[in-house]
Amino acid sequence: MNEITPGFPAVAAASAPRSAARVGVGGPVGSGKTALLEQLIPRFTARGTNLAVITNDIATKEDAERVRRTSLLAPERVLAVETGACPHSAIREDPTLNMQSADELDRTFPGLELILIESGGDNLASSFSLDLVDFWMFVIDVAGGDDIPRKRGLGVLSCDLLVINKTDLAPYVRSDLDRMLREANEVRGGRPVLTTNCHTGEGVDAVMEHIAREVLFDR
Amino acid sequence: MSDLSGAMALLQLGDSFFPSGAASFSWGLETLRAEGHLARAGDVEAFLAGQIRLRWATFDRPVVLASHRAHGDLEVVAAVDREADAATLAREAREGGRRIGAALLRVHAGLGTPGAASYRDRVASGHAPGQLAAVQGLAGFGCGLSESATCALSAYGVGVAIVSAALRVGLLGHLDGQRILSRCRPLAVEVAAGPPAGIESLHAYTPMAEIAMMRHEVGTGRLFAN
Ligand SMILES: Nc1nc2c(ncn2[C@@H]2O[C@H](COP(=O)(O)OP(=O)(O)OP(=O)(O)O)[C@@H](O)[C@H]2O)c(=O)[nH]1
Ligand SMILES: [Mg+2]
Numbered sequence: 001m002n003e004i005t006p007g008f009p010a011v012a013a014a015s016a017p018r019s020a021a022r023v024g025v026g027g028p029v030g031s032g033k034t035a036l037l038e039q040l041i042p043r044f045t046a047r048g049t050n051l052a053v054i055t056n057d058i059a060t061k062e063d064a065e066r067v068r069r070t071s072l073l074a075p076e077r078v079l080a081v082e083t084g085a086c087p088h089s090a091i092r093e094d095p096t097l098n099m100q101s102a103d104e105l106d107r108t109f110p111g112l113e114l115i116l117i118e119s120g121g122d123n124l125a126s127s128f129s130l131d132l133v134d135f136w137m138f139v140i141d142v143a144g145g146d147d148i149p150r151k152r153g154l155g156v157l158s159c160d161l162l163v164i165n166k167t168d169l170a171p172y173v174r175s176d177l178d179r180m181l182r183e184a185n186e187v188r189g190g191r192p193v194l195t196t197n198c199h200t201g202e203g204v205d206a207v208m209e210h211i212a213r214e215v216l217f218d219r
Numbered sequence: 220m221s222d223l224s225g226a227m228a229l230l231q232l233g234d235s236f237f238p239s240g241a242a243s244f245s246w247g248l249e250t251l252r253a254e255g256h257l258a259r260a261g262d263v264e265a266f267l268a269g270q271i272r273l274r275w276a277t278f279d280r281p282v283v284l285a286s287h288r289a290h291g292d293l294e295v296v297a298a299v300d301r302e303a304d305a306a307t308l309a310r311e312a313r314e315g316g317r318r319i320g321a322a323l324l325r326v327h328a329g330l331g332t333p334g335a336a337s338y339r340d341r342v343a344s345g346h347a348p349g350q351l352a353a354v355q356g357l358a359g360f361g362c363g364l365s366e367s368a369t370c371a372l373s374a375y376g377v378g379v380a381i382v383s384a385a386l387r388v389g390l391l392g393h394l395d396g397q398r399i400l401s402r403c404r405p406l407a408v409e410v411a412a413g414p415p416a417g418i419e420s421l422h423a424y425t426p427m428a429e430i431a432m433m434r435h436e437v438g439t440g441r442l443f444a445n
Contacts, residue, residue, distance in 0.1 A: 059442045082444040084243040085387040094238035096322035097444075 020052070020112040021215045022102055024091060024128040024136030026155055029121030031141040032165035034063045035198035036207070037116055041071040043208040044114060049216065051114040052077040052105045054098060056087055058120045079105065087120030095132035102132075113216060124153025135215045137207070141166040146175035149184035156184070161210055162193045167202070228362060233372050235379055240322040244315045245384035245443035246270070247431035252388045253440050256427065260391040264399045266428070267381045268406055274423040275377050276410035278306070279352045283373045284415045286356025287366050291334045293357075297341060299418055300353035306421045307350070309432040311445035318444070320349040323358065332361040374407040375400075384443060 025033050037053060044051050053073065055063040057080055064080035067073070079101045083090035090098055102115050117133060119126065128136040138159035140148050143166055149156055156162060162184055170177045177195070184193045192210065196203035231237060248266065251257045257266060282303045289295035307313040321342060327335035334357050342349035352373060359369030382396045391399070416422070432445050 057441070059440060061441060082243050082441050084245065084384065084444075085442045086242050089242060093236065094240060094242060096238045096325060097240040097243055097318065099325070100240070100318065100322055 019106050019110075020050075020102070020115045021135070022115045022117060022133045023211060023215055024117050024119065024133040025139060026091065026119040026122065026126050026128060026136060026159070027139035027163075028123060028144060031121070031139045031144060032196075032198045033118050033121070033139050034066060036137075036139055036163065036165065036196065036204070037067055037118060038070050039196075039198050039201050039204040040116065040208055040211075041067070041073060043204065045072060047208070047212065049114050049212075050109065050112050051116065052079075052109060052112055054079045054081060054101050054105070054115060054117045056081050056083050056090055056098070056118060056120040058083070058085070058087060063118060077105070077109065083120055087122045088126045091117070091119045091132060092127055092129045095129045098132055114211075122155075124148070124151060124155050127154050127158050135160045135211070137161040137163055137211075139163045139165055142170045142175040142177055142180065143173045146170075146177070146180040149180055149187055152187050157187060160192070160214070161207070162188060162191075163207060164193065164195045165198055167195050168197045168199060225364070225368065228364065229368050229372065232358075232362065232364070233375050235383065238322070238326050240319050241376065241380055242383065243444045244319065244380060245388075246312065246315070246380060246445060247428035247435065248381060248384045249388060249440060249443045249445075250431040250435045250438055251427065252385075252390060253438065254431075254434075256431075257385070257390060260385075260395040260399070263381065263385040263390050263395075264402065267378060267399060267403055269425060270377055270381060270428065271374065271403060271406050272410050274425045274428075275374055275407070277416055278303070278421050278423040279373055279377070280370055280411060281415035281418060281421060282350070282352035283356040283359070283370055284366060285418050286353045287360045287369050289357070289360070291357070291360060293334065293338055293341060296334075296338065296353055296357050297347040299356070300347045300350050302418050302421060303350040303353055304348035306423075309429040311432040311435055312429065313350075315432075315445040316350040316352070317348050320351040320354040323351065323354050324349060327354075327358045327361065332358055334358075334361045370411060371407075374403075374411070378403045378407075388442070 027033050053067050057063045061080045064078050068075045068078045081097050081101050136159050138155040194206050285299040286296050324339040328339045341347045355373050378400050382399055385391050386396050
């Protein structure tokens with residue numbers, strides 16, 4: 001907390017110098033957003049990136065607790081923001097509380113370089129406000145159906161990086177991964193698409209490197 | 220401001236599309252619903268009436284007015300703000316007021332509302348808590364709204380917070396919600412007649428909501444921040 005604070009320390013009121021890059025992680029319920037965070041955190045830590053996480057759980061602090069438990073991040077580096085059953089609004093129309101939490105992290109951890117913000121599981125039309133994030137990923141998975149990319153959801157189309165997760169499950173749910181990738185590339189006009197298996201960590205290095213290149217620059 | 224411009228300003232600031240983080244707060248309703256104290260639309264209406272009569276009228280309204288009447292003097296706003304903060308017992312109510320107040324200040328500062336950026340800096344440096352009602356008065360004055368328009372904004376905000384939270388937890392439908400908001404209007408007018416209480420005698424009597432917010436701190440249901 002702020003040492004010059006005489007009496008009212010609780011809320012970061014937004015004049016903090018903005019230092020850490022803010023990266024959104026959105027996507028439908030259960031696509032593997034938290035699993036991807038769990039895979040990314042140790043990779044960024046190993047790379048020496050100073051990072052923190054914000055979760056937007058729907059009705060609990062489940063994801064925040066899970067990230068605190070499974071990652072080596074100090075618990076104070078993981079904040080949970082409640083969204084009043086409006087996860088889409090909290091990352092787009094009214095991102096103020098997420099911005100407030102990110103400011104609080106910037107203020108509390110000088111030198112912070114990266115804040116990963118997981119949206120509450122939502123639908124294919126969700127997207128992040130560019131006032132909130134510098135870059136955002138949308139995570140879908142093969143088990144949601146291989147027709148997801150061609151349904152042209154706003155999230156699939158407009159994210160900076162599309163991640164297709166659970167590649168291991170494709171044969172079991174009769175999803176054609178190659179076709180999914182092809183159609184994803186088509187609807188996105190060639191903008192980046194990566195595939196991952198967040199149980200084994202396959203493909204996650206590429207996601208980490210992509211973020212490091214696009215967002216952290218030389219940091 | 221012309222009538223049309225003033226009306227449009229009021230609509231813009233009172234719209235739930237205006238960002239302030241307010242949708243994340245239920246002010247005890249989530250817990251009261253979960254524990255069976257609120258079960259139908261009529262219960263929500265009674266709850267809201269209690270909030271208007273026993274809290275907004277005697278607590279929020281005087282704070283909003285005193286802050287508006289500071290005419291942009293930030294020392295005066297901060298004094299009112301500190302009283303409001305000190306007199307809010309339940310932690311989640313106090314923190315909720317600060318968080319929405321800070322969010323609203325950030326937005327107004329971004330929009331260039333007079334006084335907002337300087338007051339935001341005071342809050343950031345810990346010299347004022349930034350409670351919602353105090354910020355509403357400051358921002359209302361800064362946007363050129365009248366005292367009564369600023370009070371309307373504040374009362375309407377209480378109504379929308381409760382009714383929209385109730386709708387989201389399944390206590391009522393969209394029409395019931397609007398009926399309750401309509402009926403809340405004459406009530407606000409009635410309780411707003413007469414001079415507001417002085418800042419030294421701010422008071423509220425909404426124990427059910429306050430206890431619910433205290434219980435919410437450790438509750439498992441957390442769609443909302445309070
Ligand atoms: N087979 C397989 N399962 C995965 C993979 N990634 C995640 N899962 C599983 O999918 C389920 C949901 O994963 P989460 O990480 O909780 O998904 P989420 O997107 O964070 O979910 P919400 O936050 O609730 O929207 C869990 O049971 C994970 O173990 C993967 O690559 N392969
Ligand atoms: Mg999750």
